[in-house]
Amino acid sequence: MTQKARSREERGTGRAGDGVRRTTGNVTLSDVARLAGVSIATASKALNGRDQVRAETRERVLDAAERLSFRPNPLARGLLAGATGTVGLLTGDLEGRFSLPILMGAEDAFGAGELSVFLCDARGDAIRERHHVRALLDRRVDGLIVVGSSTDPRPSLGRDLPVPVVYAYAPSEDPADLSFVPDNVAAGRMAVEHLLACGRTRIAHIAGDAGYAATTDRIAGIAAALAEAGLEPAAPCRTGAWSESWGRAGTAMLLDQGAEPDGLVCGNDQLARGALDSLRDRGLRVPDDVAVVGFDNWQVMTEGCRPMLTSLDMNLEQLGRDAATALAQAIADGGTLAGGVRAQPARLVVRGSSVPLT
Amino acid sequence: MTQKARSREERGTGRAGDGVRRTTGNVTLSDVARLAGVSIATASKALNGRDQVRAETRERVLDAAERLSFRPNPLARGLLAGATGTVGLLTGDLEGRFSLPILMGAEDAFGAGELSVFLCDARGDAIRERHHVRALLDRRVDGLIVVGSSTDPRPSLGRDLPVPVVYAYAPSEDPADLSFVPDNVAAGRMAVEHLLACGRTRIAHIAGDAGYAATTDRIAGIAAALAEAGLEPAAPCRTGAWSESWGRAGTAMLLDQGAEPDGLVCGNDQLARGALDSLRDRGLRVPDDVAVVGFDNWQVMTEGCRPMLTSLDMNLEQLGRDAATALAQAIADGGTLAGGVRAQPARLVVRGSSVPLT
DNA sequence: ATGAAAGCGCTAACAA
DNA sequence: TTGTTAGCGCTTTCAT
Numbered sequence: 001m002t003q004k005a006r007s008r009e010e011r012g013t014g015r016a017g018d019g020v021r022r023t024t025g026n027v028t029l030s031d032v033a034r035l036a037g038v039s040i041a042t043a044s045k046a047l048n049g050r051d052q053v054r055a056e057t058r059e060r061v062l063d064a065a066e067r068l069s070f071r072p073n074p075l076a077r078g079l080l081a082g083a084t085g086t087v088g089l090l091t092g093d094l095e096g097r098f099s100l101p102i103l104m105g106a107e108d109a110f111g112a113g114e115l116s117v118f119l120c121d122a123r124g125d126a127i128r129e130r131h132h133v134r135a136l137l138d139r140r141v142d143g144l145i146v147v148g149s150s151t152d153p154r155p156s157l158g159r160d161l162p163v164p165v166v167y168a169y170a171p172s173e174d175p176a177d178l179s180f181v182p183d184n185v186a187a188g189r190m191a192v193e194h195l196l197a198c199g200r201t202r203i204a205h206i207a208g209d210a211g212y213a214a215t216t217d218r219i220a221g222i223a224a225a226l227a228e229a230g231l232e233p234a235a236p237c238r239t240g241a242w243s244e245s246w247g248r249a250g251t252a253m254l255l256d257q258g259a260e261p262d263g264l265v266c267g268n269d270q271l272a273r274g275a276l277d278s279l280r281d282r283g284l285r286v287p288d289d290v291a292v293v294g295f296d297n298w299q300v301m302t303e304g305c306r307p308m309l310t311s312l313d314m315n316l317e318q319l320g321r322d323a324a325t326a327l328a329q330a331i332a333d334g335g336t337l338a339g340g341v342r343a344q345p346a347r348l349v350v351r352g353s354s355v356p357l358t
Numbered sequence: 359m360t361q362k363a364r365s366r367e368e369r370g371t372g373r374a375g376d377g378v379r380r381t382t383g384n385v386t387l388s389d390v391a392r393l394a395g396v397s398i399a400t401a402s403k404a405l406n407g408r409d410q411v412r413a414e415t416r417e418r419v420l421d422a423a424e425r426l427s428f429r430p431n432p433l434a435r436g437l438l439a440g441a442t443g444t445v446g447l448l449t450g451d452l453e454g455r456f457s458l459p460i461l462m463g464a465e466d467a468f469g470a471g472e473l474s475v476f477l478c479d480a481r482g483d484a485i486r487e488r489h490h491v492r493a494l495l496d497r498r499v500d501g502l503i504v505v506g507s508s509t510d511p512r513p514s515l516g517r518d519l520p521v522p523v524v525y526a527y528a529p530s531e532d533p534a535d536l537s538f539v540p541d542n543v544a545a546g547r548m549a550v551e552h553l554l555a556c557g558r559t560r561i562a563h564i565a566g567d568a569g570y571a572a573t574t575d576r577i578a579g580i581a582a583a584l585a586e587a588g589l590e591p592a593a594p595c596r597t598g599a600w601s602e603s604w605g606r607a608g609t610a611m612l613l614d615q616g617a618e619p620d621g622l623v624c625g626n627d628q629l630a631r632g633a634l635d636s637l638r639d640r641g642l643r644v645p646d647d648v649a650v651v652g653f654d655n656w657q658v659m660t661e662g663c664r665p666m667l668t669s670l671d672m673n674l675e676q677l678g679r680d681a682a683t684a685l686a687q688a689i690a691d692g693g694t695l696a697g698g699v700r701a702q703p704a705r706l707v708v709r710g711s712s713v714p715l716t
Numbered sequence: 717a718t719g720a721a722a723g724c725g726c727t728a729a730c731a732a
Numbered sequence: 733t734t735g736t737t738a739g740c741g742c743t744t745t746c747a748t
Contacts, residue, residue, distance in 0.1 A: 026520075028741055039719045044743060054717055071496045075437045076741035079724045082384075084433065086497075089477070094462045097455075104452045107479045111486075116493060119447070119477040121465045128469075135474060138429050139444075162384075244662035270662060277664075300659075304602035304628060306635075386725055397735045402727060412733060434725035437740045 027068045036064040047072070078140060086116050087327060088136035090129065092149035092170065094121045097298070098316060099147045102168050105320025106145060113328060115142070124149060133157060143327045146172075147320075151181055152213045164330035164337045168323040169316070176339040180323040182314035184214050184295075187346035188221020191265045191293045191312055192229070194348055198291050199357035200263030202234035206250040206275060208267030210239035215267060218295065222265055235259035242267070247274020255282055262290055262357075269294035269301035272309050276353070291354035297347075307352030319344040385426045394422035405430070436498060444474050445685060446494035448487065450507035450528065452479045455656065456674060457505045460526050463678025464503060471686060473500070482507060491515060501685045504530075505678075509539055510571045522688035522695045526681040527674070534697040538681040540672035541701035542572050542653075546579020548706055549623045549651045549670055550587070556649050557715035558621030560592035564608040564633060566625030568597035573625060576653065580623055593617035600625070605632020613640055620648055620715075627652040627659035630667050634711070649712035655705075665710030677702040 033043035038057060046053045046061035053061075064070075078084040089106060091099045103119075110117055118136060122129035136144065143163045148154050148170020156174035157165055171179030195203050205222050208215045219237055226233060235254050240246035247266060251274065254261070264279075266272035272294030276286055284290050286307055294302065297313035322342065330337040391401035396415060404411045404419035405428075411419075422428075436442040447464060449457045461477075468475055476494060480487035494502065501521045506512050506528020514532035515523055529537030553561055563580050566573045577595055584591060593612050598604035605624060609632065612619070622637075624630035630652030634644055642648050644665055652660065655671035680700065688695040 029743095030741080040742080041720075041744080042718055045718090048743080050744095052717060057717075071492070073437070073741050074497055075433050075442065076724085077743075079431070079433045079437055079726090079741085080743055082724085094458060094465065100452060100458065103477075104479065107452065107477060111479070111490075116497060117477045119461075119465065119475045121462065121469070134429070139432055139474065244658075270658065273662065300602075300628065304631065387727095388725080398725090399727080399736075400734055403734090406727080408728095410733065415733080431725050434740085435727080437725085437742090438727055440740085 027070045029070070029072070031068055032061065032065045032070045035068060036061040082140070083142050083331075084140045085114050086118060086139065086141045087143045087145060087324075087331075088118045088120060088132075088139075088141040089145050089147065090120050090122060090132055090136070091147045092122060092124050092154075096149045098169055099149060101316035102147050102320035102323070105317040105322075106147075106168070106324035107320075108317070109321045109324035110328065115328060115331075126155075133161075137162065142331045145323055145327055146170075150212055150214065151184060151217070164327060164335050166323045166327045166330075166337070168320060171341050174339075175341070178326060178337050178339055179341045180319050180326075181341060181343055182214075182316065182319060183343035183345050184217035184314075185221040185224075186343070187295060187312045187314065188218040188223075188265075189225040190221075190346055190348055191218075191295070192222050192225035194293060194310070194350070194354065195263035195265065195291055196225075196229055197356070198263070198287075198354055200261075200291055201231060202259075202261045203231065203263040203265065204234040204254055204259055204261040205237045205265045206247060206254065206267060206271050207237050207239040208242045208246075208271060212242075215239060218265075218267060234261040234263075239267075240271075242270060244270045244274035244277075247271035248278045249274075251275040251278035252281075255279075255284075263354075264290055264292045266292060266294045268296050269298045269309060269311055272311070272353070273301055273305050276305055276307075276309075287353050287355045293354055295346075297349050302349070302351060310351045310354040311349050312346040313349050314346050315344050385428045387428070387430070389426055390419060390423045390428045393426060394419040440498070441500050441689075442498045443472050444476060444497065444499045445501045445503060445682075445689070446476045446478060446490075446497075446499040447503050447505065448478050448480060448490055448494070449505040450480060450482050450512075454507045456527055457507060459674035460505050460678035460681070463675035463680075464505075464526070464682035465678075466675070467679045467682035468686065473686060473689075484513075491519075495520065500689045503681055503685055504528075508570055508572065509542060509575070522685060522693050524681045524685045524688075524695070526678060529699050532697075533699070536684060536695050536697055537699045538677050538684075539699060539701055540572075540674065540677060541703050542575035542672075543579040543582075544701070545653060545670045545672065545704035546576040546581075546623075547583040548579075548704055549576075549653070550580050550583035552651060552668070552706055552708070552712065553621035553623065553649055554583075554587055555714070556621070556645075556712055558619075558649055559589060560617075560619045561589065561621040561623065562592040562612055562617055562619040563595040563623045564605060564612065564625060564629050565595050565597040566600045566604075566629060570600075573597060576623075576625060592619040592621075597625075598629075600628060602628045602632035602635075605629035606636045607632075609633040609636035610639075613637075613642075621712075622648055622650045624650060624652045626654050627656045627667055627669055630669070630711070631659055631663050634663055634665075634667075645711050645713045651712055653704075655707050660707070660709060668709045668712040669707050670704040671707050672704050673702050 033040045043061050046058040120132040144165040146167045153173045154170040156172040167179040171181050238250050294309050294311040297311040302309035302311045391398045401419050404416040478490040502523040504525045511531045512528040514530040525537040529539050596608050624633050652667050652669040655669040660667035660669045
């Protein structure tokens with residue numbers, strides 16, 4: 001008795017009542033062929049829409065397949081074709097909240113088609129990542145999508161992989177790779193432009209962790225937009241951490257040193273919430289005295305506070321969708337992928353924390 | 359020419375029979391055998407540690423495999439063995455923040471072993487779920503783990519699947535299935551017991567959305583613990599939504615109606631933050647006048663506010679790990695799984711919002 | 717239009 | 733100890 005047969009039988013007896021014949025996954029093409037009274041080859045052709053089958057025969061085969069609820073075995077198919085209809089999704093941190101929307105977008109884009117997603121979490125560990133890449137390649141995935149945990153460039157998987165690869169959120173260090181990243185510079189500009197549109201002119205910025213590209217990019221965009229408007233920042237930009245507590249502290253410092261901003265850009269939504277607290281502590285009203293804008297549009301943050309927060313949504317789900325779509329395209333096309341970095345524009349979501357001055 | 363392109367070309371020309379079909383990463387066992395000067399079967403035995411090979415021969419085969427960086431093709435192996443070393447992870451909402459830690463835990467537990475995870479998001483849609491289950495089964499996964507988006511029981515996938523299934527977070531409606539859920543009743547008790555230990559006796563509860571089992575379970579636990587202590591609630595329990603805004607409103611109502619709690623249990627961390635706001639608005643100090651406890655221990659919530667929030671961590675990552683481990687076990691055992699519901703105990707994390715009365 | 721046969725890469729009886 | 737043979741389920745020539 002083969003292992004296969006044994007395992008089936010065990011499963012069969014292991015669960016439901018024994019009269020129940022479990023057909024799922026056990027019906028083979030040859031069963032269908034036999035029932036339809038044709039050869040295996042013909043059955044295959046009929047099922048796959050090859051045009052060398054008489055209509056009536058095809059009908060019979062289709063019918064037989066239906067009756068047996070035949071499902072082709074992708075392993076067998078893959079073994080032959082070399083393609084598995086599978087992509088690997090290598091994530092840096094399942095923990096972080098940025099990989100999630102991206103993951104959703106990707107899953108979404110694939111889900112529509114015929115591709116399934118293998119999930120691997122490398123925990124930011126290079127060793128583990130290598131291990132997973134190998135495992136994925138062993139499983140003959142048709143492509144790879146690498147999701148980073150920050151927007152800082154990350155090492156490339158290399159140019160000589162047997163399948164196409166796209167990078168999302170964290171771009172590859174190799175410009176020959178294709179990367180999808182949020183456009184933080186443009187988002188920084190948008191934040192300032194929105195405040196300007198609200199009639200604010202004394203604009204300050206409380207930034208996040210200085211060690212992140214997201215921070216420096218946003219700072220750059222903000223500085224550029226201010227410069228173009230011919231304005232000086234209302235206070236020197238301060239970096240700190242990605243926390244509410246730094247948002248409070250940074251804002252307090254700013255005010256202590258005599259800055260009188262009427263517009264405040266905060267490196268992310270948590271910082272913005274912290275800022276809201278400090279502003280209120282000082283008796284400053286938002287948005288009347290100071291308009292506040294955050295980044296990321298993290299809903300529980302932006303909509304949990306009073307007033308609700310205006311924020312720049314980085315459109316991560318769309319980013320994930322785009323990355324996945326590009327990968328699917330490359331797979332379909334035969335594996336060639338133009339390199340470069342595609343920047344995903346942000347989207348301004350206006351809420352109560354910023355209104356035009358009247 | 360990329361390797362991928364080369365491999366396609368070969369495929370395109372069909373199996374012209376003659377020749378060198380060498381795609382990097384596609385070294386086959388027969389290549390190894392040839393280089394080692396043995397038969398394919400012997401090579402297989404040697405590589406798989408069968409004890410019918412002379413040590414020296416094995417050495418030679420291993421060496422050849424090494425030199426060619428041979429990686430066995432799991433598809434071929436799976437085709438033969440019927441097992442794929444793969445499990446399907448069906449999630450209700452990738453969006454929600456509860457599936458994440460569970461997913462991490464599961465990925466973690468599997469990652470150690472040899473199982474890979476297929477990710478599918480059904481978006482809470484039954485049709486899509488069916489589709490995914492079929493796709494997963496087609497791919498011959500060895501098991502399924504179903505992650506829900508709330509703790510409310512969900513329909514079973516059925517008893518007659520060809521592979522073992524475990525449910526996480528949302529239990530299956532069928533008691534014959536194996537489900538892993540957080541123990542919200544016990545967590546409710548723990549919240550009250552903690553407040554009692556802090557010397558609080560006038561305890562009130564602002565609950566979350568009444569439509570969730572998590573809400574009613576926590577309410578039940580809280581009520582039971584109060585009853586055991588011989589106490590009445592300081593105010594009737596109110597349900598609302600899982601939002602900060604309801605936390606604020608609910609607390610305000612409570613105080614407006616003359617309740618004077620010295621301990622407040624909030625249905626989750628967001629509610630607790632809202633409560634903090636309202637208490638401060640009324641000039642009540644936390645934790646001196648009122649101690650506050652939340653649920654979920656969502657770090658950005660609990661550590662973003664002043665004072666930081668005491669909360670009950672539902673240990674979801676552990677829950678995911680347990681579910682995955684049980685599934686792996688069942689797969690190894692041959693598919694049998696004891697039914698039932700396993701409750702994951704919560705863990706109290708004390709922070710500034712609750713201290714003993716002095 | 718149909719079928720016989722040859723594999724895809726691997727494992728495991730069974731011979732030698 | 734080693735090799736031969738027979739598949740796993742499927743697709744694709746290449747006859748018929």
